[in-house]
Amino acid sequence: MNRHVRQMALLCFFGFALGTISAWIEVNRMADRVALIEPAAGTSLAGAAIGGSFSLINQDGAPVTEQTYAGAYQLVFFGFTNCPEICPAGLGKMTAALDSLGKEAEGIQPLFITVDPQRDTPEVMKEYVAQFHPRLAGLTGSDEQIGAVQSAYKVYAAKVDGATAGSYSMDHSAYTFFMSPDGQPLTMFSSEGTPDAMAKEMRQILRQDQAL
Numbered sequence: 001m002n003r004h005v006r007q008m009a010l011l012c013f014f015g016f017a018l019g020t021i022s023a024w025i026e027v028n029r030m031a032d033r034v035a036l037i038e039p040a041a042g043t044s045l046a047g048a049a050i051g052g053s054f055s056l057i058n059q060d061g062a063p064v065t066e067q068t069y070a071g072a073y074q075l076v077f078f079g080f081t082n083c084p085e086i087c088p089a090g091l092g093k094m095t096a097a098l099d100s101l102g103k104e105a106e107g108i109q110p111l112f113i114t115v116d117p118q119r120d121t122p123e124v125m126k127e128y129v130a131q132f133h134p135r136l137a138g139l140t141g142s143d144e145q146i147g148a149v150q151s152a153y154k155v156y157a158a159k160v161d162g163a164t165a166g167s168y169s170m171d172h173s174a175y176t177f178f179m180s181p182d183g184q185p186l187t188m189f190s191s192e193g194t195p196d197a198m199a200k201e202m203r204q205i206l207r208q209d210q211a212l
Helices: 003-037 086-107 122-129 143-152 195-211
Strands: 042-044 055-057 063-065 073-079 108-114 137-139 157-161 168-172 176-179 185-189
Touching: 042 195, 055 143, 073 086, 073 168, 073 195, 086 108, 086 176, 086 195, 108 122, 108 143, 122 137, 176 195, 185 195
Parallel strands: 073 108, 108 137
Antiparallel strands: 042 185, 055 063, 073 176, 157 168, 176 185
């Protein structure tokens, strides 16, 4: 093998090695990025004192209690219809997660409970929830009724004055609670969770319960 051929062979070898190393580095970088955008879905709430009895009004103006949804898993999100970003994003993720579950979602009742009952009347809630999952129920009530359910779920909410006189927004926690058919807390999803991660964890819980 002459000198020129040996040089070409060495160049090819080092080029291949460099390409392999670069590819390996990029794969690991991609894995790191996936880990950042798809965090662990939920936080277990087994044994936590969250949830309980409530008395509210649905988007059709009918009174509902926790017994209305007994026998179904419940996916519960608190927010308000004038929320600019957090609530539409949260309800959008809820809808996408349920869609991802397919037929397995039929045993899950999604609930949107307002933290702004003064503005979120049944009529307002009905128009709002229609933009999301077709089975999403929008619940409102008196200040006292909403305060009681917020306390039961340990949800924070407070008025924040707006830029003009009389205007306001609502500062509130943005967790999605997954409750058992008998109203016990199972897990809690943060606003950073992805729909796929939510669906994956709910599917695991559903299948574990079916296996018992």
